[in-house]
Amino acid sequence: MTLLSPPVPPAQTAAATFEQMxxxxxxxxxxxxxxxxxxxxxxxxxxxxxxxxxxERMELAARLPxxxxxxxxxxxxxxxxxxxxxxxxxxxxxxxxxxxxxxxDTGSVLGVVARLAGDDLxxxxxxxxxxxxxxxxxxxxxxxxx
Numbered sequence: 803m804t805l806l807s808p809p810v811p812p813a814q815t816a817a818a819t820f821e822q823m824x825x826x827x828x829x830x831x832x833x834x835x836x837x838x839x840x841x842x843x844x845x846x847x848x849x850x851x852x853x854x855x856x857x858e859r860m861e862l863a864a865r866l867p868x869x870x871x872x873x874x875x876x877x878x879x880x881x882x883x884x885x886x887x888x889x890x891x892x893x894x895x896x897x898x899x900x901x902x903x904x905x906x907d908t909g910s911v912l913g914v915v916a917r918l919a920g921d922d923l924x925x926x927x928x929x930x931x932x933x934x935x936x937x938x939x940x941x942x943x944x945x946x947x948x
Contacts, residue, residue, distance in 0.1 A: 812911030820867035823914060840857050844873055846911035849893050851877030853884060860929045886934020913940040 814927075828839035847866075851874040863871040884892055894904035907923065916924040916939045928936050936943040 803867050809870055819870040823867050823870060823918070827910050828912050830913060831907065833910075843870065844906045845893060846908050847873045847915070848877050849889060849896075849908075850874060850912070850915070852929065853879045853931060855879045856930065858859070858923065858930050861923055862915070862919055862927065865923065866915070883932050883935065885932045886938050888932075889935070903930075908938050911941065912938045916940055 804837070824836055824839050824843060824866060826835070827843055828836055831839060831842065831855070833839040833842065837916065847870050851859075859874070863875050866874060890901060890905050890908055893899075893908060894901050897904065912935075924939055924941070928941065934943065
């Protein structure tokens, strides 16, 4: 007979999962400190929150750790739809970072986000956004049929 442990309340799970998310980004992005990784996560998730709308936005929020979901959903989507490169440039301007560093930061975070979201949702998110986001999510950029 196997005893099952009681379920962990969502708040505890989300906190641990956010910590795990930060550590994954820290490792993959080669950031020297957790604080630096957290700043990058917050900037990139906020930027994504300004671009993403609809069902994909809500589904992604449901799959992210609570703190990351709060960052995503606290942003008001803009009517200025940026390409992937435009997204990187916008983040660089907001943070004062270089384009190369910001591109690295974006890929480090969105690669982890893609794994949390799963293949189907990531595909739908990329399909909703203008060209150039697939590479940021760690996928090949395929040409859309005319």
